Amino acid sequence: MTAHVLSDTGTLTGRSLRHILRSPDTIITTAITPVALMLLFVYVLGGAINTGSDESYINYMLPGILLITIASGIAYTAYRLFLDMKGGIFERFQSMPIARPAVLWAHVLTALVANLASIVIVTGVALIMGFRTGASVTDWFAAAGILILFTLALTWVAVIAGLSAKTVDGASAFSYPLIFLPFISSAFVPTDSMPGPVAWFAENQPVTSIVNTLRALFAQQPVGHDIWIALAWCAGLLVAAYAAATAIYRKKIS
């Protein structure tokens, strides 16, 4: 059975990628909210925000916007997984000689592709709006690697939501707090401008370390120990969400 994990995952990933190609609006809608936020912050609020650095504001806030893009994109993973289970095709797959993990991995890999597409769109708009970076190829790879790791971690959270949701709304509602998380971080304003307890939360939640790392990479600054905190958060979340999702999945299919 394990011999087919890769080919089955490939086949099923091809299937859900087709879903996305046939409704590209899911990628567009994923990108619209972050782009709107970017316009709002850069052209309306940004002028009044003192980031304490001489970077342009769009350079300052793009990392946070990218994380919001991912957080809103993964809701579609939960949604698609939920629809599969509801529609009977999930049972068809389960009654066939398919490598069991392939069904979930196909959704996860599809989410990765879709989110990267959204990120490319948002970054493109940011470039038009004046985002500039002197980041080297290695810096870009490091930034992409962190974004991919973050996407994978959140996607497995989405798998939990998709597997355990009772309604379509429930399947995507879990992502709202995640979308909100970057606002209480260093993504839009420096954390030291916040009152004590809020600042403490902002400094110790995963988004801040990821944002700081990405920002440092784009600005060619040393990433410091932020990158290790960011990687630890992403890896920890990934492992925990993966374990929980597969446990729920196994319970569901036996």
Added chain:
Amino acid sequence: MTTTTREPAIRVRAVTKSYQDLHVLRGVDFDVAPGSIFALLGSNGAGKTTLVRILSTLLRANTGTATVHGFDVASAPGDVRRSISLTGQFAAVDEVLTGRENLVLVAKLRHLRNPGAVADDMLARFSLTDAGNRRAGTYSGGMRRRLDIAMSLVGNPPVVFLDEPTTGLDPQARIEVWQTVKRLAKDGTTILLTTQYLDEAEQLADRIAILHQGVIIQNGTLAELKQLLPSAEVEYVAKQPTLEDVFLALVGDTADGAAMPAGGESR
């Protein structure tokens, strides 16, 4: 494939399944001979779907054993899955994909050598060639069910489970499904179908078992079941066409036009 064909294709022994204090199956026993059509008859909530889900490895029984095509559903689910196909109550087709893509998908997942050719062959067999490149979401109920069954038959599994295959279908689509089932059995496929329509069991099944409140209360051929009642009184009743006869005569295009005559005699 290594098992001898003489032993039952499906063997169910003392299978029980409960959810908390709801006892869905309370000790079910039956055999299905290879190449036969076995109908599981029962009203809604009798436990038919639960039983089919156990036999198709989607659900585990609490106690009891079941073997399909010689493999135990609990200890060799992978082998069972290679030997069966399941057509559930709701057409499990991917509505975003075209009919052909749906079939290619299943052929690939069954690791067949030439998925495209398999798909084209199935489209032809189920008169879906013209609709093959349309999204399954645009299909009518009958076409969707045909595609669903076609997907189940990709790779020619020796045992086929059909869970209420004609529920929600119009009379023509229903007759098409019946013809497909008969053709399959003629080619040697073992079929277990569940239904709540008595005439469906009567039309198709070699043996009929009645599942009631979680146990099989009768199991036999149609003739055997009929003998359970006092012998028929001879009554002269003018043979009225049923509304179904009228409907089909008026609409006038059953798939091959062959299914009608048998229906009139069965009373």
